[in-house]
Amino acid sequence: MIKLKNITKIYPGMERPAVKNLNLHIKKGEICVFVGPSGCGKTTTLKMINRLIEPTSGELYINGKNAMEQNPDKLRQNIGYVIQQVGLFPHMTVYENIATVPRLLEWSEDKIAKRVDELLELVGLDPDENRYKYPRELSGGQKQRVGVARAMAADPPIMLMDEPFGAVDPITRTQLQNEFLKLQRKIKKTICFVTHDIDEAIKMGDRIAIMNNGQLVQYDTPSNILFAPKDKFVEDFVGSDRALKVLNLLRVNKVMRKEVPTVKLEMDSKDVIQRITDSGQKYILVLDNKERLIGYVNKNSIIESNEKTNWAKYIKEYSSTLPMDATLKDALAEMLQNDVAVIPITNDDEFVGTVTLGDIRSYVGESYKNGDESENRLVI
Amino acid sequence: MEANLFLKFVKVIKTEAGSLIVRHLQLVFISVTIAILIAVPSGILLTRPRFKSWSSKTMTFFNVAQGLPSLAVVAIFLPIMGIGFLPSIIALTVYALLPILRNTIAGINSINPDIIESARGMGMPSQKVLFSIEIPLALPVIIAGIQTSAVVTVGTAVIADLIGGGGLGRLIFTGISMFDPVKILAGSILAAIIAIAIDQGFDLVHKKVLTPYKGVRK
Numbered sequence: 001m002i003k004l005k006n007i008t009k010i011y012p013g014m015e016r017p018a019v020k021n022l023n024l025h026i027k028k029g030e031i032c033v034f035v036g037p038s039g040c041g042k043t044t045t046l047k048m049i050n051r052l053i054e055p056t057s058g059e060l061y062i063n064g065k066n067a068m069e070q071n072p073d074k075l076r077q078n079i080g081y082v083i084q085q086v087g088l089f090p091h092m093t094v095y096e097n098i099a100t101v102p103r104l105l106e107w108s109e110d111k112i113a114k115r116v117d118e119l120l121e122l123v124g125l126d127p128d129e130n131r132y133k134y135p136r137e138l139s140g141g142q143k144q145r146v147g148v149a150r151a152m153a154a155d156p157p158i159m160l161m162d163e164p165f166g167a168v169d170p171i172t173r174t175q176l177q178n179e180f181l182k183l184q185r186k187i188k189k190t191i192c193f194v195t196h197d198i199d200e201a202i203k204m205g206d207r208i209a210i211m212n213n214g215q216l217v218q219y220d221t222p223s224n225i226l227f228a229p230k231d232k233f234v235e236d237f238v239g240s241d242r243a244l245k246v247l248n249l250l251r252v253n254k255v256m257r258k259e260v261p262t263v264k265l266e267m268d269s270k271d272v273i274q275r276i277t278d279s280g281q282k283y284i285l286v287l288d289n290k291e292r293l294i295g296y297v298n299k300n301s302i303i304e305s306n307e308k309t310n311w312a313k314y315i316k317e318y319s320s321t322l323p324m325d326a327t328l329k330d331a332l333a334e335m336l337q338n339d340v341a342v343i344p345i346t347n348d349d350e351f352v353g354t355v356t357l358g359d360i361r362s363y364v365g366e367s368y369k370n371g372d373e374s375e376n377r378l379v380i
Numbered sequence: 381m382e383a384n385l386f387l388k389f390v391k392v393i394k395t396e397a398g399s400l401i402v403r404h405l406q407l408v409f410i411s412v413t414i415a416i417l418i419a420v421p422s423g424i425l426l427t428r429p430r431f432k433s434w435s436s437k438t439m440t441f442f443n444v445a446q447g448l449p450s451l452a453v454v455a456i457f458l459p460i461m462g463i464g465f466l467p468s469i470i471a472l473t474v475y476a477l478l479p480i481l482r483n484t485i486a487g488i489n490s491i492n493p494d495i496i497e498s499a500r501g502m503g504m505p506s507q508k509v510l511f512s513i514e515i516p517l518a519l520p521v522i523i524a525g526i527q528t529s530a531v532v533t534v535g536t537a538v539i540a541d542l543i544g545g546g547g548l549g550r551l552i553f554t555g556i557s558m559f560d561p562v563k564i565l566a567g568s569i570l571a572a573i574i575a576i577a578i579d580q581g582f583d584l585v586h587k588k589v590l591t592p593y594k595g596v597r598k
């Protein structure tokens with residue numbers, strides 16, 4: 001899909017190349033994450049792919065075609081572009097921002113309106129509520145969502161994202177990452193994703209390109225980067241806490257318990273108490289008839305209340321849930337933040353299981369044992 | 381005595397001021413309009429990559445020019461252009477250029493480069509970037525430059541009478557030569573009122589028309 005051949009960039013007046021002899025092949029439908037220390041040439045590489053920066057030498061092929069021979073504007077209209085600072089147009093509404101590329105492509109206004117709503121839904125924003133807002137009226141996370149929607153407006157096969165979640169708070173970042181991974185499962189774009197955060201790289205990448213001083217050091221799968229680092233630089237960049245980094249690689253759905261005792265709202269209190277007793281726990285998760293998690297309820301509070309039917313008012317909300325695409329690291333972070341040992345997992349609001357602290361510990365332990373240490377490979 | 385002076389003041393305004401006000405407004409309006417037509421496009425041109433290197437030289441030149449007292453400008457123009465309405469307009473235009481030019485350049489250069497980059501990154505042709513992103517975003521600053529220019533020109537236009545331009549300067553300079561403080565006062569007050577009115581008018585435009593997106597809409 002994207003092929004870089006011997007790409008070099010020397011900025012005018014600079015001696016050292018910002019990017020040197022880069023060879024890279026990014027496959028269709030994959031997320032390739034560029035990662036490396038600040039100033040190693042990630043942004044420069046990314047901007048050469050849509051020719052915001054012209055390479056000093058080398059060849060660039062996109063979809064088999066020589067990108068250097070195409071009209072740069074036309075080329076860019078087929079490549080989504082998201083940057084850290086988002087760069088939404090402040091004098092245009094959310095609608096007009098998203099409509100930018102479709103308007104350049106001269107779509108009919110009807111088609112644009114439909115597409116805008118569809119995209120807003122896709123990135124988790126209510127179209128009616130947000131369509132006519134100005135960027136100023138949005139939070140950082142919402143802006144970033146609009147930025148992603150705008151980049152996807154004309155359904156480009158390729159997206160370039162330069163530290164797209166770098167400017168939001170850690171909780172929003174985790175949320176945006178998970179949403180984006182889920183989205184990517186549907187849209188299957190070819191994505192170049194820049195970050196300086198190795199945790200994010202491991203989590204987001206199908207492949208990771210580690211760069212240093214303008215050169216590609218290793219281009220490999222996340223688990224190979226973790227367990228078969230090519231040299232000292234990669235090893236140091238990954239850090240000594242590989243066991244913790246592995247948590248970025250493992251999704252909660254791998255560890256999740258699916259058969260979890262739950263109760264439904266419409267059950268009466270006797271049955272609820274019975275279920276809790278059977279489960280051997282002090283509390284139980286409560287679902288509605290669409291399998292959505294409502295909260296949990298304590299056995300004691302129902303018993304003490306002495307009421308037969310109206311046990312529902314003792315339901316307490318759950319402080320945190322995670323989607324299926326979340327990593328074990330996300331789960332662990334949630335547990336520590338909220339001081340809980342169990343995290344419910346949802347898929348499109350539907351409750352699908354739970355992850356416990358004990359499960360994470362034993363799963364990671366198992367993975368290490370199964371993976372032959374001499375080969376340093378992790379079985380996932 | 382005081383009542384007498386006041387009556388005389390009213391009389392001056394009634395009998396002489398009307399046509400002079402019109403002429404004064406003509407001087408200001410025409411010269412500022414020409415200045416806009418010259419300064420806005422040149423300002424934009426000076427922010428394009430090809431001419432960017434010239435922009436600081438141009439600004440230095442105009443800053444020095446602006447430093448000259450307006451009387452000196454008039455003195456320079458007198459031998460070249462002669463006297464009359466047209467030379468007055470030309471002199472005032474030169475004087476009105478700087479604030480507009482400066483603000484046009486500053487307005488465009490102060491746009492967050494990330495906004496421009498994301499526009500170009502989406503494949504927006506550079507002309508479209510200029511007209512639908514850069515100019516709209518720089519417009520409040522450009523208009524503020526026009527505001528400054530217009531207000532200053534109201535004052536400078538008083539001197540235009542020295543080279544036969546007419547306007548409220550006529551009242552003031554006749555007043556000076558005839559030792560008539562009432563005329564001087566009438567001319568100055570009227571000029572001040574015009575300046576304030578123009579300033580307020582622009583403020584209104586800023587508040588009501590420009591940048592509604594900067595506040596939270598209801």
Ligand SMILES: Nc1ncnc2c1ncn2[C@@H]1O[C@H](COP(=O)(O)OP(=O)(O)O)[C@@H](O)[C@H]1O
Pocket residue numbers: 011012014018036037038039040041042043044045
């Ligand atoms: N426009 C530019 N002119 C000159 N040098 C630049 C320019 N942009 C980036 N550089 C230099 O090129 C190197 C790589 O920059 P960049 O690609 O932005 O790194 P990264 O995104 O990995 O932090 C850095 O040393 C940076 O200082």
Ligand SMILES: [Mg+2]
Pocket residue numbers: 042043044
């Ligand atoms: Mg960068």
